[in-house]
Amino acid sequence: MxxxxxxxxxxxxxxxxxxxxxxxxxxxxxxxxxxxxxxxxxxxxxxxxxxxxxxxxxxxxxxxxxxxxxxxxxxxxxxxxxxxxxxxxxxxxxxxxxxxxxxxxxxxxxxxxxxxxxxxxxxxxxxxxxxxxxxLRAVRRVHNKLTTLDFRRADFGLFRDLVGRIPWDKVLEGRGAQDSWLIFKGHLLQAQE
Missing domain, CATH: 3.60.10.10 (Endonuclease/exonuclease/phosphatase)
Structure with missing residues (x-):
């Protein structure tokens, strides 16, 4: 076209x-x-x-x-x-x-x-x-010190396995939305590392 x-x-x-x-x-x-x-x-x-x-x-x-x-x-x-x-x-x-x-x-x-x-x-x-x-432009580019992940090099199979090992129903049982989120986020970041 x-x-x-x-x-x-x-x-x-x-x-x-x-x-x-x-x-x-x-x-x-x-x-x-x-x-x-x-x-x-x-x-x-x-x-x-x-x-x-x-x-x-x-x-x-x-x-x-x-x-x-x-x-x-x-x-x-x-x-x-x-x-x-x-x-x-x-x-x-x-x-x-x-x-x-x-x-x-x-x-x-x-x-x-x-x-x-x-x-x-x-x-x-x-x-x-x-x-x-x-x-208007800055003379020098500000270098960002924030690290970013390179998803092209990630091992998603291992990541899926690490997150899948967690017994989510037991870990999140009786927790509110905020607590559940913080627990999930902690496990996610740990697996990411």
Whole structure:
């Protein structure tokens, strides 16, 4: 099945040593765009949102979205809002741009990635306002000291055997939900070790 074409451009900006890459997208969604093209755009946004450093900007032509209340009055706008929510995106433009309606948006995964958003007037005879902003990035990436498990190397057979040896009906008998959870969690973490 051929993918419905969308009016979008995606660029990965390679970070210097110690700084991660940034995914930048520019999109235009025509007001009369059909459901198939919308779904193709939402799939692109979903794929791009795997990047923690994502800045997505453009004219999405969803005039009936209330960003303060996170509500929409039209089916297509609700679908777009669902896409934004499902991909944990934040909309950072605060002032309506055209005729009191916010059509031109800047969406990002991290609240502190975009700053100094300013409206700069129209360019030529366009009815769009220019939106100027800075992409903020830390010079050095903070190294997380939280250890994570490598599930590719796990021995799930052994894990299942260790957890299966516990006589759960006797261990949890007469316990409340909180106590049962703590006992289960303790045995689970012990087996994990």
């Amino acid at each position: 051929d993918e419905e074409p969308t009016k979008s451009l995606w660029v990965r900006i390679k970070g210097n040593a110690g700084a991660g890459d940034i995914m930048v997208g520019v999109c235009y969604r025509p007001p009369d765009q059909g459901d198939q093209a919308d779904e193709a755009l939402y799939r692109q946004i979903g794929a791009a949102s795997h990047s923690q450093a994502l800045v997505l900007m453009g004219d999405f032509n969803n005039p009936n979205i209330c960003w303060r209340g996170n509500t929409a009055g039209h089916k297509q706008s609700r679908k777009f809002l669902e896409c934004v929510d499902d991909n944990f995106l934040l909309q950072v433009v605060e002032d309506p741009l055209r005729r009191g309606v916010m059509l031109d948006l800047i969406l990002t995964k991290k609240e502190d990635l975009v700053g100094d958003v300013k409206l700069k007037g129209s360019l030529g005879c366009s009815d769009h306002e220019m939106v100027e902003f800075k992409i």
